[in-house]
Amino acid sequence: MRRLWVLLGLLAVGPAWALQVVATTASMGMLARTVGGPQVQVSELAPPDRDAHMLQARPSMLRALRDAQLVVAVGAELEIGWLPAAISGAANGAIAPGRPGYFEAAAQVPLLDAGLAADRAQGDVHPGGNPHVNLDPLRMAAISKALAERLAQLDPANAAGYRERAQGFAAAVDARVPTWKRKAAGSAGVVSFHKDVVYLTGFLGVPFLGTLEPVPGVAPTASHLQTLAARLAGKKGVIVHTPYQPAAGAEKLATLTGWPVVVLPIEPPAGSEAQGYFELIDRWVDVLARAR
Numbered sequence: 001m002r003r004l005w006v007l008l009g010l011l012a013v014g015p016a017w018a019l020q021v022v023a024t025t026a027s028m029g030m031l032a033r034t035v036g037g038p039q040v041q042v043s044e045l046a047p048p049d050r051d052a053h054m055l056q057a058r059p060s061m062l063r064a065l066r067d068a069q070l071v072v073a074v075g076a077e078l079e080i081g082w083l084p085a086a087i088s089g090a091a092n093g094a095i096a097p098g099r100p101g102y103f104e105a106a107a108q109v110p111l112l113d114a115g116l117a118a119d120r121a122q123g124d125v126h127p128g129g130n131p132h133v134n135l136d137p138l139r140m141a142a143i144s145k146a147l148a149e150r151l152a153q154l155d156p157a158n159a160a161g162y163r164e165r166a167q168g169f170a171a172a173v174d175a176r177v178p179t180w181k182r183k184a185a186g187s188a189g190v191v192s193f194h195k196d197v198v199y200l201t202g203f204l205g206v207p208f209l210g211t212l213e214p215v216p217g218v219a220p221t222a223s224h225l226q227t228l229a230a231r232l233a234g235k236k237g238v239i240v241h242t243p244y245q246p247a248a249g250a251e252k253l254a255t256l257t258g259w260p261v262v263v264l265p266i267e268p269p270a271g272s273e274a275q276g277y278f279e280l281i282d283r284w285v286d287v288l289a290r291a292r
C-alpha cells in the first residue's frame with residue numbers, strides 16, 4: 001500500500017507532456033503546438049516582433065534548450081547567427097544538428113533561390129535557399145507532416161495523435177486555399193522590404209515586384225529605390241514591410257510611385273495555434289487583394 005502511494009505521488013508531480021519542444025520562431029511554435037497537441041510543451045526563442053536574422057544567443061535561450069527533447073528551427077541558415085551558439089552553449093547533445101532532436105522546416109520542402117552565388121558581396125543571400133517558407137500554407141502543411149513523423153520517432157506511444165493532428169492542419173489549409181486564391185486573384189502585386197514574402201506570392205499567384213533592399217541584408221539605397229520606381233512607373237501595387245523593418249525606404253518608394261505602404265508582420269503572435277496563423281495569412285491576402 002505504501003508503495004502504491006509513492007507511485008501515485010510520482011505520477012502526480014511528473015509532467016503532463018511527453019516532450020519539451022523549443023521552437024525558434026512563432027511560426028515554428030505554432031506548428032509544434034498544432035501537431036504536438038497536449039503531448040508537448042512548446043517555448044519560442046525569437047519574439048515575432050524581432051528580426052530572426054539578427055538575434056543573439058542569450059542565457060534565457062540556453063536555459064530553454066538545456067531541457068528540450070526537440071528543437072524546431074526554420075533552417076536554411078535563417079538562425080545561423082545565434083542558434084548554433086545557443087545549442088552548443090546549452091550542452092544538450094540530444095538537440096545537436098544531425099540528431100533526431102534537431103528539426104529544420106526548410107529541409108523538408110523545396111526552397112526558392114537555392115544555389116545562388118554564396119558571395120557575401122551579394123548581401124546575406126541565404127546560400128542554402130530562401131528560408132522564409134512560413135508564409136506558404138502548403139509548404140507549412142508538408143512541414144507539419146514531417147514534424148509529426150519526427151515527434152512519432154521521439155515519442156512512439158503518441159505517434160497516432162501526432163499524425164492525426166498534422167493531417168487535420170493540412171486539411172484545414174486545403175479548406176482555405178480556394179478562398180485565399182480567389183480573393184488574391186487579380187492583385188497587381190507587392191514590393192516587400194526583404195525577400196520574405198515570395199513563397200506567399202508564389203502560392204497565391206500574385207506578382208512579386210521587388211524588394212526595398214538592393215540585395216538581401218543590405219539597407220535600401222536612394223539609387224536602388226529610384227531604379228525600382230522607374231521600373232514600376234505606371235504600374236500599381238502595394239509596398240509592405242514588417243514592424244521591425246525601417247519605414248524610410250518604403251516611404252521613399254511610396255513618394256516616388258504613389259503606392260500605399262502597409263506594415264504587416266510575417267509571423268503570427270507569440271504562442272499562436274493554427275487559428276493565429278490562418279488569421280495572419282488572411283491579413284496578407286486582404287492587403288494583396290486591395291492592390292489593383
Ligand SMILES: [Zn+2]
Pocket residue numbers: 053126131132194195196216
Ligand atoms: Zn532572409
